[in-house]
Amino acid sequence: MLDYITSYLSSNTTPGQAGNVFWALVYIMIVFGGVSVAVMAMNWLERKALAHFQIRLGPMRVGPHGLLQPIADAIKLLTKEDIVPAEADKFVFWIAPLIILCASFTVYIVIPFGPTHAITDLNIGILFMLGVSSLSVLGVVMAGWASNSHYPLIGALRSSAQMVSYEVAMGMAVVSAILMTSLNKTGTGTLSMIGIVQAQQSQQMWFLFKFFPLGFIAFGIFAIAMVAETNRAPFDLPEAESELTAGFHTEYSGLRWSLFMLGEYAAMIAVSSIAVTLWVGGWMRPFPNWLAGETWDLVFSLIPGFLFLGLALIAFIGVVRMPKHPYFRIQTIGLAGFGAVLALIGLVLFVPPVRDRIQDIFWFVAKVAVFMYLYIWYRATFPRYRFDQLMRVGWKVLLPVGIGVLILTAIMGVLV
Amino acid sequence: MGDQITKDPASFISHLELDQPDKTFLDSNELIINMGPQHPATHGVLRVILKLDGEKVLGTECVIGYLHRGVEKIAEHRTYTMFNPYVDRMDYVAAVSNGLGYCEAVEKLLNVQAPPRANYIRVILTELNRLASHQLWLGTHALDIGAMTPLFYTFRDREEILKIFEKYCGARLTTHAFRIGGCLYETYDGFEQDVKKFIDFAPPKIDEYEELLTTNRIWLERTKGVGKISASDCIALGVTGPVLRASGVKWDLRKAQPYAAYSEFDFEIPIGTSGDTYDRYLVRMEEMRQSLRIIRQAVERIPEGPIMAKVPKVIKPPVGEIYHSIEAPKGELGYFIVSDGSTQPYRIRVRPPSFVNLQALDLMVRGQLVADVIAVIGTLDIVLGEVDR
């Protein structure tokens, strides 16, 4: 038994490939927990960042600077009355959010946080991801149908039409990136997620910059399509409040609604991970070849620690600026404690063994975090597309451009 | 919507056949949807019944009256001075304009002229209010179309105007700023400085709004070609204000029939060409800048002098009637006052611009998609307090 556990530690493959169920389960727990924490952090960040874009403050009361707001929201949603429409199809109504959630979370088993830091590495990884994430369309349609009311039904049909259309454009962009993985000596590419990042490593260029501007355009198509895929602004007509059809999750309340939101954020993180893996170099640190060598490795490996120390510094500045009033004592102490935890994590990240292992995960998560911020930025800035314009963009703009990029990439690949 | 208007009244109404209980949702292609009085995007309690064919709008019917307070009936039981505060509450967004129209109408009836200083103060406050009203319009219109951020920017900048109003007359929204015969309050110490500071503060903010929206691809797609109305249709339907100007008719009551010192200022009237939502947006943005221009000229040359004309304490206009209209931010706001010689008006009729502009909704959205209905309601800039009175 103990051998079973320790034998994995000396291997350098993912638990799935090593066939080690115990460690696979451990990794699943870690990823699941990590994604849940990320979703809560994303909730907080969205409210705060959106508020700051709109020159207001956002949550400030529940915990220092609103840090406990996601927990309060979770408790509120858990304790809300669970309203099921009278004529609704109860089984479908119950299962729809679960399907979306499962589809969104299943995708995480192939996401590569590092060369061996993934739950498993299917050799059809990217295909698996695209396929399973499409299953959420089924959940959306089921949610709209089960609500037994024509507004959610129309909203669900629109949502599903939008998601399906943009998957085609996404597919084209993804195929362009896969093509680029085959530009090596043997001429064989790979669909495995870890393999794609290793291809970028061996070709010494992020696919973003490959055959400039082709890689960039493919990335752009994917970036737009992934926003539409997850029903986020500016493609959020199906779920906007000021439009007539109120969206597929109108009739859901409390916990069921929070499952939709969880699924949405998880899907956002998942598609951002695909984008990061395919184009932005996955877990690689910036400039692995241009700034190569031991010293540069050391410099870049200190960045996580400094980042967390920087965040701790911001927290302590916040502590200093808190109002000096007895009512704020708890918040001040809380924020100071939070800052202390961040500083502690930063210090731990300086310790060499931790430092080396955390590198890949850190860079991957940092890149995904940039995408998350972009999602919030889009929401604050852009008006909404009307539904017919949305479909037009998906079919008449992104798809032809995607096909063009694909053909050009293939030609360049042959020529070069 | 061609340029030839049809005088056939039926073409301006779509009969919605609401009383057909046998038709269910799945039977016919046409769907009747109710955008109820409570809706985030109807700018007040407005009910719009839409007849749709899939996404296309075949016809609309507006049901109004949810905010009807009987202001005209109340007027018959109040004296002229007592009615002044009621006037602000009709178009509550641009209360100063309402007050200006009413006071000027009664002054005409009494055949008195407000002194020049009062006229300048009136112009400055009215143009500030026009700017505030357009800022509110921009914020809410952008919010309906999906851009959340301009709302907060415009409301923050509007605060500066409301602060000036508060310092001047004590109220931010329903200002009751003017009296019959002039202004009651002298400008406070620092009024000119505040207004000048605002004139310098505002243009970069307007540029900020334009930066967010004017060349934004998505904004252009949502507003270009949406809600087109031709100039002849506008005139036939009695539509006035920025809607008329965006359709190409260069007509503004401040220039055509000047009132309250407007003839002394140099400003332009922006007009559009195609009468769609984007042109209305551009016209209103330019009107904001022209308002700043008027305020700058006015605040530099406010004359000294009395602020109130010699008006009797009890206002008893001679028997007669008068119609006076001004260019409110929403269109032509008119007051038709019939006096029977007593201290209470015999009849006051308010000609509300939003009421008449809302009639054009049906024509503007026919053939467009459902999402455009909301954009068009926003672009007409209606205030239900004025529509219903």
Add this chain to the structure above:
Amino acid sequence: MPEDAKSPTPPGGQPHAAVPAKPAGPAPIPWDSPTVARLKSQYGSGVQEAVTYLGQNYFVLDASITAEALRILCDEEQFDYCVDITATHNPSREKQFELIWILYSFARNERIRVKTNIADGDSFPSSVSIWPTANWLEREVFDMFGIKFDGHPDMKRILLPDGWKGHPLRKDYGIIQQDQEWVQINLGIESGQ
């Protein structure tokens, strides 16, 4: 009161010099213009008055010719913009309601009023075929006064609820009066007051 022309004689003293009489206020003066002349020549005595008061011109026309006259004003005299249609109720007159059209001409930058008097219970031809804006304006006149317009495509109440009884702007409708029956049926309360 400031309107008093003469000041009172102080007790035991000489009377003050007489304060000059207050100048006469504005009076309606007859209005002459090509438009008036044209209508007078067409309708003769149908044009009861053509007056200017305080610089604003108005006609008072006979009810029978008003519909035609409005059409002439719109089509031929270029009064293409109907600013407002409203009414006044005067129970002391024989013809109780006075309908008023306020018209404006863009070409001439001129605004006139057309007035006519009708009796209680009479209806009037609708101007919707002349100016489509008359649609809602006439509906409001009907709602507030009870004057029906013939030929209007949609003659029903606009501001008040559909089943309301009574027409509020009439002088015999009390200011706090409400249709209690409607309130009880539709709101389920005893009284709206």
